[in-house]
Amino acid sequence: MHFERSAPPSSRDAELLTNSWTSLNRTASASYAARWSASLRGKCPGSLRRNGTRKITFAELAALGVMGLTVPEKYGGASRDILGTMVVIEELSRRSLAVAVPYIMAASYAGMNLVECATEDQKRELLARVASGSLMFAYGWTEPNAGADLASVTTRAKRVQDKVRINGTKRFCSGAAIADYIYALVRTGPKDVRYKNLSLILVPPTAVGITITPIESLGMKGAATTDVTVVDVEVPFTNVIGAEAGLEQWLVDGDGLWARCGEAGGRRHGSGHSRRRAEDAWSYALERVQFGKAISNYQSIQHKLAEMKTQLHAARLVLYHAAWLANQHQRCGVETSMAKLFAPEVAKSVALECQTIFGAYGYVKNFDSERDVRGALLLPIIERSWAVQRNNIFKWSKLAAWHGAIDFETERHDAGWIPARRTARSCRAPHRSNHDGSR
Structure with missing residues (x-):
């Protein structure tokens, strides 16, 4: 993976997208987050459906072209750009985790699954509407007795x-x-x-x-x-x-259907949420004066801020590496499970540390911190349990080693995948990797 801004090309696009989105985010996101939550909380399904907030906001997203970041150009999208998708999710979730959910459901889960497994007629009919922001989706996989399993x-x-x-x-x-x-x-x-x-x-x-x-x-x-x-x-x-x-489709776990739609969702979701909280805590520490000086002058606070910055940087690298592999059509089951394991735990840890820096202000309802802590507690849950992710990392790494994709002697991780549990249509079977990274 290249770390220069010149490569991969989508990194430059992601930077431009971040700048464009930040401009919109500063003027619209805060008020939208409040409107979205108020429009949903405590209302019956009928009144929810009549609410026009979602259409207005999705029109704003579509105007930036971000609804089509997971849709190929031939179906009206902006081509495959998982890094760009993650940038949008991060920026949306800076104000509120819930604000990013509709985008994740439409662009990530629905869009990617349709690209992978839909018929040509279904792609022509549905993907153009996903890219235009005219369709919203809900995630209907979990059941009373079916979660991670x-x-x-x-x-x-x-x-x-x-x-x-x-x-x-x-x-x-x-x-x-x-x-x-x-x-x-x-x-x-x-x-x-x-x-x-x-x-x-x-x-x-x-x-x-x-x-x-x-x-x-x-x-x-x-x-x-x-x-x-x-x-x-x-x-x-x-x-x-x-x-x-x-009707005969196999659910692909690891590198196929699940992992590719997943890595653009919750992991980046938590990253934007925690980055905003860390920035707020940093500003608060510089301004809050106790015992005659800003609390940022105390080493205990400095260490908390330094640890959060390190954790967030590490989480971002894990996330971008998984997204880069997926964008290059490389096997990435191990890497996406690493992201699912690591990034949500970082988000939860950062939210709790920020709350301690804010002190009593982090506990009361008039400030964002207590809401963000409640939201962060969910992130490790929605990424399936930490035990499942650890099992997956070991299992898929071991299977890859058996098939020559990973050399444990030199710790060269070219791919993480499981043998052919393939959808009946377009999900590709695993292939062996050369250690020089070529495909």
Whole structure:
């Protein structure tokens, strides 16, 4: 990986994008964060759907071209730019973690999954609308008994002529009440092989048979998480991502479907959140005077600020490395799991340290710190458990070593992947890597 600004090319684009976005962020993001949270908190699904805030803000995003950063140019996007996507997520989440959620759902999870696994007709129809910012999505994978273990999904879909009938329950489905589609992970066949017969289906939350129940949470209230109960809901068969092949699709873990859509989400989500908090704590330490001098003059505070800066820098390098590998179409299962493990823990640690620097001001409701601590506590959870990520890092590194992709003697990590658990359509099978980095 090159660290110069001249390479890779997307680094220059990311810098320009950061400058453009920061300009918009300073004038619009703070008020938008407040409007978004107020529009969602404590309102019923019907009134949520009628709220126009999301359309206005998505129009602003689309005007910058950032909604299409995960969409190929042939479908109306700005080509594949995962680094740029991460910059947008970081800048959005600087004001509020919840503000970035709708963008992550549309551009990262929906956009990337559609590019990977949709049919050509589905890509032409949906990706242009993703790129224009006219579609919103909700994440419908988690269930009451299926979290990190996605193979435990029990929501079932059965084909009935030219339709699909769905029954089940989705939990922690953030934004379902205002989305155009819930992209639901469903079981479309027998559970004979754990990761087989799992498919993605686009389900309109307004369909007859769907009940949406808000869930009150400790933080991230602006994300409006919900339970979604699905009883005999019928959608067109064309809503199955991948169509006929999609009914036999294997869920790809590691380097494919999951990892590629994941690394542009929560990891950068937490990075923007914690960077803003650290900047605020730094400014506060320079201004807060106790015992006749600014508290930044005390070594204990200096050490906290130095440690936070180091952690944030390390987290950013881990994140950008994973994104760079994905952008280069290189295998990156190990690296994305490292990012999932490390960056959310850094975000939580930084939020708590900042709260101690703010003192009592970090605890009261009139300031942002207590809200940010509540939000940061969620980040390690939504990235699946730390134990799962550690298991993945070891397992995929070991498998890669068996197939010659990693030389543990010299610690040269060219790729992290698992053997061919491949989607029925476009997710690519693993390949061996040369140690010089060529493909």
